[in-house]
Amino acid sequence: MESQWLFNLLLMLQFVILTAVVVWAFRLSKRLAQTKRQHAEAEANQKKQVQVLASGSIGMGRRLVAIEKKLNLAVEKQSEILSKEGGVSYNRAMELLEMGATIDDLVSKCGLIRAEAELISLLKQESRKNSDYH
Template identity: 85%
Template sequence: MESQWLFNLLLILQFVILIAVTLWAFRLSGRLKDLTKRHIETDLNQKKQVQVLASGSIGMGRRLVAIEKKLNIAVERQSEILAKEGNVSYNRAMELLGMGATIDDLVSKCGLIRAEAELISLLKKESSRNSDYH
C-alpha cells in the first residue's frame, strides 16, 4: 500500500513538473517571438537608416564633385589672369623689395593690396634666409 501511495505521489509530482515545464516553455516561446519581432523591426529600421545615409552620401558626393569642378575652373581662370597681369606686378614688387622698398611702396607702385604686399615681403625675406644658409 505504501508503495502504491509513493508511486501515485511520484506520478502526480511528475505531472506537476511536466505542467510547469510546459508553461515555462510557452513563456520562453512568447519571449522568443517578441525578441524575434523586435530584432526584425530593428533590422528594418537600420536598413532604412543605411539607405537614407547612402542616398544622402551619394547626393553630397555629387555636390562635392560639382563644387570641385567649379573650383578647378575658378583656379584655372585665376591662374590665367595672374599669368596675364599679375606676374608683372609681383616681379616688379620683388625687384623693389630687393632695392629696399617698403610694403607701402609696393602697395602704391605695384597696385597690390596690403596683404599681397606683406606676403611678397615675407616670401622675399624667407627666400633671402634660405639662400644665406646655402
C-alpha cells in the first residue's frame, strides 16, 4: 500500500513538473514571437529611414550636378567676356597669374584696376578648382 501511495505521489509530482514545463515553454514561445515582431518592426522602420535618406541624397546629388553645370557655364561666359573685352591686358594677366603673380603685380604690370585684377584672380582660382574636380 505504501508503495502504491509513493508511486501515486511520484506520478503526481511528475505531472505537476510536466505541467510547469509546458506552461514555461508556452510563455517562452510567446515572448520569442513578441521579440520577433519587435525586431521585424524595427527592421521595417530602418528600411524606411534608409529609403528616405537615399532618395534625399539622390535628389541633392542631382541638384548639385545642375548647379555645377550652371557654375561652369557662368565661368566660361565670364572668361569669354574677359577675353573679348580685355584683349591683351587680360590675357597677360592670366599668364602672370599662372606664373604666380599677385593682384598688385596685375595692377602695376597690366594697367588693370584692383577690382579687375581681383576678379581675374578669382576666375583663375575657380578655373583651377573646376579642373581639379574633373
